[in-house]
Amino acid sequence: MEKVLLLHSSCEGQTIKILNHIEQNLGEQYQCDYVDIHLEPKIDFSAYDRVLVGASVRYGHLNKKLYQFIARNLTSLEQAKVAFFCVNLTARKEGKDTPATSAYIKKFLLKSPWHPKMMAVFAGALRYPRYNFFDRTMIKLIMKLTDGETDTTKEVEYTDWQKVSNFSQQFKAL
Template sequence: MEQVLLLHSSTDGQTIKILDYIKRELGQDCECTLQDLNSLPDIEWQKYDRVLIGAAVRYGHLSKKLYQFIEKNLQALEQHKVAFFCVNLTARKEGKNTPETSAYMKKFLVKSPWCPSLQAVFAGALRYPRYNLFDRTMIQFIMRITGGETDTSKEVEYTDWDAVARFAVAFKQF
């Protein structure tokens, strides 16, 4: 049975939801371990056949812990089968939802010393009722500027699950 490590840097849980979906898509022949990357875990890389890292963008940035993890584990990341995806609300728009067109993925690739050979970008979810007042106000402001949903009573999931399923297939064949 193949051993797969699923690492996440999630803010509101959509990245974990995407990883759970990928886990189901990988099927019974993969044993998956889910771990929070923000805790800067020590990874026993030799235990895993492949690793998938999912990270959420918040206020235009990926977590500093993600970059610390990459710095700490750069050699292992380059020597193992490790794929990466980022989750953001901008990816809800056509033309901003691929690694080649996502400003966040481009920024990641400039800032990070690691360039994953398998990458994806997925739209996240908007969960206004779950946010605290500050986050709700800031995200509403950002959505107003970018032409998105501003009704703070709504929850909207923008994730393209077909795209996630295609990425899961690519990851399994990776």
């Protein structure tokens, strides 16, 4: 049985939901451990056969704790079986949903000393009723500017689960 470390930097939980889907796709021959990067964990990477890092974008940025984690663990992250994915609402649009076309991946690669060999971009979820007043107002403004959903009574999940499943199979083959 292979051990897999599923690291996450999540704002509203969609990144963790995507990791759950990936774990299901990996199957029973993989034992998965979840670790929140925001808790600044100390990890023995040698205990794992493969590592997956998932991070969400909030207000145009990945969390600074992700970059701090990468700086502390760069050597370990540069091992052969490590992959990365980014979750954001911009990826709901065709042409902004691949590592080559994602502005957030481009920013990540400029800012991070770690350049994962395997990457993906997934659309996130819009959860207006769950946001506080400030977040709901700001996200509504951003969505209006980008021709997105502005009805604050709605929750919309943009994640393409087939794309996540395909990524899971590529991660298995890594």
